[in-house]
Structure formats: C-alpha cells, structure tokens
Amino acid sequence: MRAWIANTDYEWYRFLSGRPDLDEVNFWRPSSGTFRALSPGGPLLFRLKAPHNKIAGLGFFVHFSVLPASLAWAAFEAKNGAASEAAMRERIEKYRRRRREEGDAGLDYKIGCIILAEPTFFPERDWIDQPRDWHPNTEVGRTQDLTAGEGRRIWHAVMDRLRGSRVSEPTPLDRFGAPVLVRPRLGQGAFRILVTDTYQRRCAVTGERTLPVLEAAHIRPYAAGGPHEVTNGLLLRSDLHTLFDRGYVTITPDYRLEVSRRIRQEFENGRDYYAFSGRKIVLPDASDAQPDPVLLDWHNHRVFRP
Template sequence: MVKLFVAVTDRNWFDFLATSGPEEVNFWAPSGRTSFRALLPGELFLFKLHAPANFIVGCGVFSHASNLPLSLAWEAFGQKNGVRSFDEMCERIAHYRKEGAADVRRSNPPIGCRILTAPSFWPRDLWIPAPSDWAQNTVVGKGYDTSDGEGAKLLGAVAERMALSRAEQELPINRYGTPVLVKPRLGQGAFRVLVTDAYGRKCAVSGERTLPILDAAHIRPYSDGGPHEGSNGLLLRTDIHKLFDLGYVTVDQDSKFVVSGRLKADFDNGRHYYDLHGAQVQPPVLASASPSSDALRWHRENRFRG
C-alpha cells in the first residue's frame, strides 16, 4: 500500500521555491518536538496552501525526516528552505513560535525537516482543489491511501501534472497504473542529513558527538562519480573528513581506520590521528547506509596516499 501526505503549506515558501526549481527542498515545521512518520521514502508529499486558498499546488518525493537544529537545517539546505537568508528563516520561525527573531537565533531550536526530492510547483491553472473530506481546521496535514477513494483520485490528478514536469520519472506509479515505491534521488542536503542520522549523530571513527563539527563525507566524491547515497557516506569529525578527502586516512577491508605514514612525513605531526590507527570504524545504525565495499576500495586505490 502506497500512501501520500497532503501538508498545509506556507504561501511564501511555495512562491519563493516555485521560481528557482531546486532539485530538493526542506519542508520545515517550526517545532522539532515530534517525529514525522506518515510516509516511507519514495512516497508523495503534496503541498496544500493555507485556507482560504484550498488548493494542492505541487508535490515532492519524500526522502527523509529529521529534527535538526535550525543552524544545521540552514547549512544543509540554504535557500532550499524556502527563504532568502538565515535571518529571514529566523523571522519566519519566530512568527510561528510567537517569539522574537533574536531569541530564535540565540536558542537555535530544533525544527522539523521533511526532505523532499524532485519537487514540482504547478502554475495556477494546474492547481488541484482540496479533497472533499478535507477539514478546514487541519493544522499540519492529512495522509491518504492511494488504493481507493480520495487518495486514488489525488494520485491520478498528480500523475497528470507530473507528466508535464521534469519530475515525471520520480512518480511512485508504474506504467500499468499501479502505485509503487521509488528510490528518491538524494541531493547534497538530503545526503548530509541522511548520513548524519544514519550514524546516530556520532563520528564513525572518534565517537565525537558535537554536531556542528560532524560532516557527512562522500567516500567516492560526487565530482568523481560518487552518488549522494547513504552507502557512499561516512559521518566524520571535520578534521578527519578533511584528511580522508586528501587521502591521509582511509578504511581498510576489515573496517579498520588506517592513517598514512605520509601524514607524519609531510607535516611532522599527527600523533592524535595515529592514536586512532587500527580503530574499528563503527557501522551506521541504519543498515541501508552501510558503507559500500566498492566505494571504500575506490578510496583506497585512488585517494589513499599509502
């Protein structure tokens, strides 16, 4: 059974993103106190404007949900949060939380992030009227089963509109008209959040938990053909990430952390890193994000300085 979720959407968020055509967006909520579990990755997330504009105006493919500190959500997605600047984002969140923008900036609160790929923003003549069973007092949104009733009608209407857009191939429906799950194609921001959460927000090598200094590292760089996928990522402390990218450290076939002798030779330093040599690289808590053996082999053969 494939589901979709119709989410109450801020008009300013929609209008801003409709002009830029991003490959991914962060549909955020001002509070990060609850977890979003209405969809599985690959299901559809629909945008419905606040009343009185009772229309569904676009959609995206759900990728991942997380509660992130405001600053990290901005670092990961920037203007793909639907705002021009971090200051504007603080002001928007302050409006919903009924706080001052300066207080929001200072407290750096967790916000709810629903990360969507292949977003589609429709022109006015393609907007879909809200479902007949939509309650006007709905605050967050409502889920639908696409096998029958209003859910099936919505999926059909969305399919017609997505067929006109670049996101057609992302639609969770096969050529026989049967809803199916598709694998979301992650962007850089989604990759960062997925890897961060997959490792329980802890460096796979050092165990560091200070979130602002943890990076989602590509094992095989995106510029060298590596995908934005969990299996091509490691969560590393910022300094270890830098050394990994430069080839001074790697991961061997037994998942052990290896430090190159070149680190000492080139910089006459590195004792703290040699102390980690031979440490077991911790696996992610999310099994689907386990590092690809092919990607790690590529790093050893093409990046590691030996």
C-alpha cells in the same frame, strides 16, 4: 498507497516555485516532534492554506530529522524556502510565537525537517482542488488514500501534471491505477542528514558527538562519479574529513582507519591521528547502510597517499 497532504506556507511555495531544477527541499516544521505518516518514496502534497485552498505541488519523502535551525540552513540553504538563514528563521519564529514557544532570540532551536526529493511546484493555472471533505480546522495535514474517491481524483490530476515534466514519474500508475512507490534519488542535503542520522550523530572514528563539527564525507566524491548514497558516506569530525578528502587517511574495506606516514613527514606532527591507526570504525547498525567495500577500495587506491 497513501499520501500526506500538508498545509503549506504560501511564501515557502512562492519562493521555491521560482527556482528551477530543484532536486530536493526541506519542508520544515517550526518545532521538534515526530513525523511517521510516510515511508521513503511516499508523496507529500503541498496544500496551500486559505484563501487558496489548493494543491500546488508535491515532493517524495526521503527522511525526517529534528535538527538545529543552523544545521538545517547549512544542509539545504535556499532549499529551505528562504533567501537567507535570517529570512528562514523569521518565518519559523512567526509560527513559533503563535504556538507560544518563547525565548527563541539568539538560540539555535530545533525544528522538524521533512526532507523531500524531486519536488514539483505547479503554476497557479494547474493548481488542483483540495479534497472536498477537507476540514478547515486541519492544523498540520492529513493522510489520504490515493486508490479511491477524492484521493484517486487528486492523484490522477497530479500524474497528468507530472507527465512531460522533468520528473520521470517516480510514482507511476499501473494499468489498474494503483500508485507504486519508488525510492527517490537523494540530493546533497539529504545525503548529509541521512549520513548524520545513520551514524547516530557520532564520528565513525573518534565517537565525537559535537554536531557542529561533524560532516558527512563522500567516500568517492560526487564529482568523481560517487553517488549521494549512505553506503558512499562516512560521518567524520571535520579535521578527519579534510584529511580523508586529501588522502592523508583512509578506511580499509575491513573498516579500519589507516593513517598516511606523510602527515609526520610533511607536518612533523599527527600524534593524535596515529593513535587511531588500525582502529575499526563505528558502523551503522543496519548492514545495508554500512560503507561499500568497493568504494572504500577505490579511495584506498585512488585518493590515499601512503
């Protein structure tokens, strides 16, 4: 297995290391681009830049997405490593200026979001020496084989620090010392972005693509025992999300929208919604990402008010 050792902003690390019980973080990049170094569950190690030159924690890769900065803040808030959206933007724009990406003032520019689950931040006494062959001109990061040499040394040190922590060793060593990938648990922010991207940033009912009005809805609410899983999610326009949560609309197990007669009875309106009644929703291409019919049936009988 391979890890990604990522150059990490010290202020990002310092802010997040002081926050207990984080289930996820957004390891943002100051500009859009791609990230293909890890598969879901793969470890990303936080390497603090000079003068520290140490590995100070890790998280487990969930998903990469290019998002407007405003949506990154809305999804993760302080888990972006800053106390406010303004503080996050100030830090991002510092790096963007270095890269001569001008014209940011007042714009909702896009950033790369590496979404990580179950992050752990080591106190300074537990920092780990970076690879001995680390090149000082490495700009972003590099992949590292964890099964031999420096990678094996670092991974053993990481696992020593994880044992006894709140992380239940999601990537344990087997008897021969080989790391094993395990799918990380999703947090609320990761759920929101995964559902958004799985539905290709389109409302499942209307096809609306205006990103600020699209919301990831839980079919079975998290507070009612529903998981943060894509199969428990729907991407809906904000008004439809509200109606779905309040039981005025539902999605049947055969993926058709059903609209309650109560909209007309209570509000003497709803023509636009009734026009969609009986229509099949747009589904994700991957069958294993489509809404769970069992969860839809739960919503039909426990939330929907015919």
